[in-house]
Amino acid sequence: MTDYRTLRVALLGAGAVGSQVAGLLLRHGDELADRAGARLELAGIAVRDPDAERDVDLPQELFTTDAESLIVGSDIVIELIGGLEPAYRLVLEALGSGADVVTANKALLATYGAEIFDAADQVGASVYYEAAAAGAIPIIRPLRDSLAGDRVRRIMGIVNGTTNYILDRMDTEGAEFAAMLTEAKQLGYAESDPTADVEGFDAAQKAALLASLAFHTSVPLERVHREGITHIDPAMVDAARHAGYVIKLLAVCERLDASDSPTGEAISVRVYPALVPREHPLAAVHGANNAVFVEAEAAGDLMFYGAGAGGIQTASAVMGDVVSAARRHMAGGLGVGESTRANLPIVPIGRVTTKYQITLEIDDRTGVLATVAGILSEGRVSIATVDQTVIEDGGVARLVIGTHKAVEQDLSDTVRRLADSGVVERVVSVLRVEGD
Template sequence: MTDDRRLRVALLGAGSVGSQVAALLLQHADELAARAGAELELVGIAVRDPDAPRDTDLPRALLTTDAEPLILGSDIVIELMGGIEPARAMLLQALTAGADVVTGNKALIATHGPELFEAADRVGASVHYEAAVAGAIPIVRPLRDSLAGDRVQRILAIVNGTTNYILDRMDSEGADYADVLADAQRLGYAEADPTADVEAFDAAQKAAILASLAFHTTVPLDAVHREGITAIDAQMMTAARDAGYVIKLLAVCERLDDDGAETISVRVHPALVHRDHPLASVRGANNAVFVQAEAAGDLMFYGAGAGGIQTASAVLGDVVSAARRHIAGGVGVGESTRANLPIAPFGHAVTRYQVTLEVDDRPGVLATIAGILADGGVSIATAQQTIIGGSDGADLASSRALLVIGTHTARERDLAATVERLGASDAVERVLSVLRVEGDGR
């Protein structure tokens, strides 16, 4: 360190991530000071209960239930409380006072990011949020800074470790969803109430953030189409495996040519990923972000998407960046959201599909189904039939078949209308599943 400058750092929250951040700030103070150009003094930690058990031993003198003096007296405020309020009010208070803020709060950034960025711009401060998406994986800075001069075309991302753990075990072991979910809860990968993960609320928040960064456009959370994984079963896993795919919960952010106009599509849903694709090899609770850019080409960011010590790494990287800005002077780096690209309705998305039907095993059925698909503007790429009913073909009336149809690219609204007509056809007993195919080189 070149001088004796000191920056005051306040921490809001001391849960699994916050306690690790505090411990690392104290343990590696000299190293962080050398990197930042100033001593980073942790002046206090605001908590609900100073006596609550924590993952690491923290000096009792640093703990307080009174956050306001910390916020108003600090150069950098780190928020790791989670939730919307009081986190939003506290960060606005910090920004108004001229402090830079660092947060890992994905829900807050996804819903109130523009408000925070505007408050920062008014006073020349910065909002840092690397830890809000994909834990330890550096993806916010690469999208915001490294690729700012490029044109990102598409992002395919696995950004929820709980669902990836569940789907990975269902694929590799043939296990049932309910059994794997119970194991995930026992191991701490899933909460007692897993709704935020398995219904894709968590992934949708991260998708909104990724799309806003990639396309320089504010993407409201309610513009993200969301589907969870609760309908995925062993039969769907088997059909995917037989076709050379694996099922992943994907966040998909992409540019569309929407009848000659450029729009963007942001969606989260289970998808088929070919086993040759890099995302197919993402195992367990890990995360990965696959970026396709016009000049840079294909880029893959992979690693731990959660965990106290891992996420603390991303938080401290932001703290060092904020400290360097204070030392260098000048205004903070603002968000680039001026492209204002329109967000297409989900029905405008274009991809390939795998449609699985239970049908009568009799002549003419395939022709009928092909006709329905053709009438809807959906073209068949592959079709595989497996007999699932009737013992030896003698009782044709009771014979059933499983028909798995792979399509060429189609628009979501056309496919949805076609599936509805298939479900109403006498040739189809049941529409068992419809899965989108992503990452196939479109």
């Protein structure tokens, strides 16, 4: 057996992911040593309740409630507590002690990423977070390393498994949102409080991380436009299918031309339900899976697909980071800092240009369609397709309008004028089209 140097690994948190990480460290020690060039000793596991039931049977003597003491003297600290506190304080303590940090905490990085990376730079440490953006899918390293010499134009991703499961079932089964949310909870895809998923908060945190890496620009979470899926109903799903689309909750990170920017460029980062053409690769992402579609100037179109959640799947990504951190320790030298020096301006949603599908309920009488078309034209919104269906004899018709590309602010202003026109009974929905 090779006589490897030993690196102390502290694990903070032993939930669904943490317990799997601990199990992998204990079961595959010799194999991991051969890969990392160092023996990885699990020094301890900091938890709130050492006696709680775990997904993996772990030695009781490893557990402690004293995270601070565990951090001292550790070479690598794995943070899997989740949330902002005490995770933020403990990560800063770990970096201050000179340890490298591995985390899957997207909320932490989306909120305090700039401070954490600055703290790492000051001591020459590294922060690894492959598991923070899309579970087991390797997307952080490709963006940070493989595509560092390229120019990423656009990222479009399904980065939340709960919402993809719900929308996929609504599309394939014709089910109601509420029923599918209940089913997602029963299957363990959704938490008892699913707000972070269905209102787009989880996807927005991941979008901020992906955009920061892709465009070498720090993206604060509050600059990410966010919308959820709670308003999506079977009628909207049916209309999308009829028009050749499927509805997906997308994280879209895009490089834009901007004449008012010193570099002539800006970026947009946004999360919302959108129509995706059924022939697009993202339309074929089913169940609770995730996928990230990257458009790069030199590399072309790339797609990363796989499980976006799950204890053992996410643990796989965490362990990849642990091995990378161990290799860095053995090689020596300073940690590699984040590249956020481009400082591209982040534009509001109103400046984005895309296609739209507008669904209206209108008075079913002569001249109404012409009035609607006139309002759209005045608002600089060009009609591409129109589909009209009578839903009440002699009373109300449903109008589904597909547009050519339009500026978001123009579209929003035009929809408000339609709502106030007197011929539109109700604006049923406005959905953006992506990937067309």
